[in-house]
Amino acid sequence: MKAMIVGAGKLGTKLAEFFVAEDMDVTVMDSNIKVLERLNEHLDVLTVTANGIDIKMMRDLNIEAYDLLVGSTENDETNTLICTLAKKLGCKQTIARIRNPEYMEQIDFIKSELGIDHIINPDLATAVAMEKYLMKSYSFYTDDFASGKVQMVDFNIGSNYEFANRKIMDLVGLENLLITAISSNGELTIPNGSTRLNEGDIIHIIGNTKEIEKFSHRLGEDYHRKLISKVMILGGGNVGYYLAKRLCKNKIQVTLIEQDRQRCQELSEKLDNVLIIHGDGTDIHLLEEESLSSMDAFIGVTGFDEENLLMALMAKQSGVGKTIAKISRSNYIKIINRLNIDAAINPVYITASSILKYIRGGKVVSVSLLLGGNAEVTEIILDKDLPIIGKSLMELDFPKGMIIGAIVRDNDVIIPKGNSVLLENDRIVVFCLSDDLSGLKMFFKQKKGGFLSELWNRS
Amino acid sequence: MNYGIVLKVLGSILIVLGFLMIPSFVIALVESGPDRTPFLITILLTLAIGFFLFFKERKEKSISAKDGLAIVAFGWVAASLLGAIPLYLSGVTENYVDAFFEIVSGFTTTGATILTDVESMPAGIAFWRSFTHWIGGMGILVFTLALLPALGIGGFQIFKAESPGPVTGKIAPRLKDTAKILYITYITITLAEVLLLYLGGMSIYESFIHTFGTVGTGGFSNRADSVGAYTSSYIHMVIAFFMVASGVNFALYYSFFRGRVTDLLKDEEFKLYIGIIVIATLAITVDLWLVSYHNFFYSLRDSFFQVASIITTTGYSTADFDQWPTFTKGILLLLMFVGASAGSTGGGMKVIRILVMLKLIKREVGKLYHPRAVMPVKVNNKVMNNETIARINSFLALYIVLFIVSTLLVSLEQIDLISAGSAVAATLGNIGPGLELVGPVQNYAFFSIPTKLWLSLLMLMGRLELFTIIALIAPKNWRIDV
Numbered sequence: 001m002k003a004m005i006v007g008a009g010k011l012g013t014k015l016a017e018f019f020v021a022e023d024m025d026v027t028v029m030d031s032n033i034k035v036l037e038r039l040n041e042h043l044d045v046l047t048v049t050a051n052g053i054d055i056k057m058m059r060d061l062n063i064e065a066y067d068l069l070v071g072s073t074e075n076d077e078t079n080t081l082i083c084t085l086a087k088k089l090g091c092k093q094t095i096a097r098i099r100n101p102e103y104m105e106q107i108d109f110i111k112s113e114l115g116i117d118h119i120i121n122p123d124l125a126t127a128v129a130m131e132k133y134l135m136k137s138y139s140f141y142t143d144d145f146a147s148g149k150v151q152m153v154d155f156n157i158g159s160n161y162e163f164a165n166r167k168i169m170d171l172v173g174l175e176n177l178l179i180t181a182i183s184s185n186g187e188l189t190i191p192n193g194s195t196r197l198n199e200g201d202i203i204h205i206i207g208n209t210k211e212i213e214k215f216s217h218r219l220g221e222d223y224h225r226k227l228i229s230k231v232m233i234l235g236g237g238n239v240g241y242y243l244a245k246r247l248c249k250n251k252i253q254v255t256l257i258e259q260d261r262q263r264c265q266e267l268s269e270k271l272d273n274v275l276i277i278h279g280d281g282t283d284i285h286l287l288e289e290e291s292l293s294s295m296d297a298f299i300g301v302t303g304f305d306e307e308n309l310l311m312a313l314m315a316k317q318s319g320v321g322k323t324i325a326k327i328s329r330s331n332y333i334k335i336i337n338r339l340n341i342d343a344a345i346n347p348v349y350i351t352a353s354s355i356l357k358y359i360r361g362g363k364v365v366s367v368s369l370l371l372g373g374n375a376e377v378t379e380i381i382l383d384k385d386l387p388i389i390g391k392s393l394m395e396l397d398f399p400k401g402m403i404i405g406a407i408v409r410d411n412d413v414i415i416p417k418g419n420s421v422l423l424e425n426d427r428i429v430v431f432c433l434s435d436d437l438s439g440l441k442m443f444f445k446q447k448k449g450g451f452l453s454e455l456w457n458r459s
Numbered sequence: 460m461n462y463g464i465v466l467k468v469l470g471s472i473l474i475v476l477g478f479l480m481i482p483s484f485v486i487a488l489v490e491s492g493p494d495r496t497p498f499l500i501t502i503l504l505t506l507a508i509g510f511f512l513f514f515k516e517r518k519e520k521s522i523s524a525k526d527g528l529a530i531v532a533f534g535w536v537a538a539s540l541l542g543a544i545p546l547y548l549s550g551v552t553e554n555y556v557d558a559f560f561e562i563v564s565g566f567t568t569t570g571a572t573i574l575t576d577v578e579s580m581p582a583g584i585a586f587w588r589s590f591t592h593w594i595g596g597m598g599i600l601v602f603t604l605a606l607l608p609a610l611g612i613g614g615f616q617i618f619k620a621e622s623p624g625p626v627t628g629k630i631a632p633r634l635k636d637t638a639k640i641l642y643i644t645y646i647t648i649t650l651a652e653v654l655l656l657y658l659g660g661m662s663i664y665e666s667f668i669h670t671f672g673t674v675g676t677g678g679f680s681n682r683a684d685s686v687g688a689y690t691s692s693y694i695h696m697v698i699a700f701f702m703v704a705s706g707v708n709f710a711l712y713y714s715f716f717r718g719r720v721t722d723l724l725k726d727e728e729f730k731l732y733i734g735i736i737v738i739a740t741l742a743i744t745v746d747l748w749l750v751s752y753h754n755f756f757y758s759l760r761d762s763f764f765q766v767a768s769i770i771t772t773t774g775y776s777t778a779d780f781d782q783w784p785t786f787t788k789g790i791l792l793l794l795m796f797v798g799a800s801a802g803s804t805g806g807g808m809k810v811i812r813i814l815v816m817l818k819l820i821k822r823e824v825g826k827l828y829h830p831r832a833v834m835p836v837k838v839n840n841k842v843m844n845n846e847t848i849a850r851i852n853s854f855l856a857l858y859i860v861l862f863i864v865s866t867l868l869v870s871l872e873q874i875d876l877i878s879a880g881s882a883v884a885a886t887l888g889n890i891g892p893g894l895e896l897v898g899p900v901q902n903y904a905f906f907s908i909p910t911k912l913w914l915s916l917l918m919l920m921g922r923l924e925l926f927t928i929i930a931l932i933a934p935k936n937w938r939i940d941v
Contacts, residue, residue, distance in 0.1 A: 045632055
């Protein structure tokens, strides 16, 4: 599969990384040569210094041979134009990043009239993910699979005596759940029975939704379990706007703090029933005046990761139940897990997950990238032609970084054991560290690798 | 530096090298030459070391830029050290250093020889010696890259270090595919020349030997008189044409075959390269015609051949150009520095660097008149960024410094300055024959062992764009980063 990415910003670069890991032929176009040089040093992609709207360049690059083009420049209009041009020139599929909320309202028309196959809006996707999390009754971060039948939760064991300093096989009450991964100090590992948990580790647990709920209720005594009714949002950018709008619909009282006077004006015109406060969000007196401590949730979505993180921490300290921070750079991932924040959401990963799902298509139902992007959870429907059908997990020599978290067969959720057998049409949820993504492909895609690549990968 | 992955990739290079020796071994077997056993021993040794390193070292996630440089530099040295063994064991050279010099000269496509009698060489050795030109021309690592799956991060570093020229671009999204395309083009050109030479009456064995020397822009021949041993003007012209063709950026052929014919004609480097060849050929033709040959056709034929041979840094000769007029020799010496195009198999400074240098001079002159003018340097209508220009400048400066220092060192041999200087220019630029004592009918045998080693180093530096080897020598880079 050949893909072109126009615009090598945060999203463009991440996408290029994921596409390369997907074994695609990737061409990255940007007008900034410095960015491309840097990219070239660590990724096996073709870089082209050009403006994406240059039709001659597109022709020279033989755009009709490409299966996919992603417009991910800073500018919505540019992205739209590039996608339309590419489509007219013969590119098979196009994906455009569009952030402007006004465009989003007429997105279906734009899509069909301009020949864009898929629109991604990182801000909207982020707001949706935040909303989903806020509506849950417990406060650790979760993800749904198999249309809600299976869930994965990230749970910080802190110094909980039931977990800390125990071996996994000695844990009680986890019979129908599977600990797929442990992240300790930012390092993800897939555990076995004799792995010992340490204080402050985060465990990623997969299981039947009901079991997960039971589990969370058991542990949830010291967490807020009441539904959210008052929320404070810091930052009135696009994410803040989308989130406020969506929360309003759910009859939640929203206070939104924005620094820019004019933006406040705009927001107040567009949003009804939202309290818009003009002021500096880092001013703790202002937040206290607006009764921060009585909030059920605090969400930091300004343009600065640091501000989002620190204010979320501050809110937690003031007694806010749920705190979320938007983090756009992956640099802080390693320390975030140690901070007392309930969820850190990265728009880039959320967007990349949705694109990955879109391009894997067909039998891949969903893809979620874990924070930091060093692991992903993929939901796949097993094809009858796959060589793994009818084999038990013990027989299949999965790489160390890959584990099947759940098998959904005829509406039943099975937590796999060594003797579980994979059958046709099973829906499986696979947890895979990015280092072993090639393994994911090897087992679940009918693809012939050359003898030499086999040798290289195995040795 | 990450020694694990460096050693592992080195292992894979040696495995490839081991297999590449097999054709020479087969020839030795067929001819029942004295070089059979030496080849067998070397192949087994190379494969043994290769497989040992390959399987012993664990696969690491990725290769850093530093590792990439080390792989290239160590890879070339290791390939030369092992590739020299058959020459030494079969008694073609008296000592191992001579054999090493000869094979470095082969891999770096220099073509400088220390053999006093090339015609008495066993057939397998002669084939191997020329085959190293072919391997070294496009690069042994590019070959390995084409075979092995992506080396991940740092693969591009390897590619960049091995492929000549200041700006290296991929022609396909994946390094592996780029390497494949380059090798397919290379093999096509090779087969075309073999066929044309064979049709011109050369034996199939000699066609291969001379084709390897031509397309790799190396210059080894199995004849003492080089290409001059053949009297056919047809053979001279075929070889001259393919030398010129091998000095062109191979990426241009790719766009040419994809139907973008004008790319080739519009390329500024290509135009300058052809321009230099035409002007130098005409100047030398007139000089030869009036001063020594007194025959226009022969003057044109020999001057074109020699210009093509020197500018592409091949080093074949059809006449003893050391006997030609001084003006002509001066032009040839200049051409030694110019070299071929970036992305070709040729050596030297590369035409693109000369082009940028000329444009810089033009810009400086322009700035004297209009001190506040903004004048970016453009090549093919694209602005060259300042870092690339700075790299080109420091490359040219380093080239000159190396030339001067090395000429001084070589002059310790008590030889004249022209011999010393042209020996350095001919090895640093990967040409082969120089003037006077190292002229086309002479050889490098008389140098002392330290000088031979130094010249070998110069050849490696010239082939790997100077900085790769220098970076490796700098002890700062030897530390293991944890």
